[in-house]
Amino acid sequence: MSAGYIFQVSMDVAPEKEDLFNEVYDTEHVPLLLKVPGVRKVTRMKGQDFKVSLGGEIKDVAMEAPTWTALYEIDSPDVLASDAWAAAVEAGRWPEQVRPHTFNRHHKLFAKLT
Helix, strand or coil: CCCCEEEEEEEEECHHHHHHHHHHHHHHHHHHHHCCCCEEEEEEEECCCEEEEECCEEEEECCCCCCEEEEEEECCHHHHHCHHHHHHHCCCCHHHHHHHHEEEEEEEEEECCC
16 A cells, blocks of 8 residues: 555445446546545445454354445545545536435545554
């Protein structure tokens, strides 16, 4: 990781809008945000159930909402309040056709320690 910060955005989406959500996120939203100065990389993920060994036994862990997460590697927290970021998040089909169908949204910022 070359950036100093990770901005994490997690959310759920109405099941009937999942295809549109993924198509717009991948073809419009991410490319627009990658043009913002200070945004270095975007990685999208979908949560899933898993097993893990803890204390000598295998435990089943169920995925908790929200299901979808995007990790934005950014140079500074100032990127998130920039005019370029504001324009990018309001461009394309995201604000009118996708955002209204998302819920349980969480935003977090993490600073790289080493």
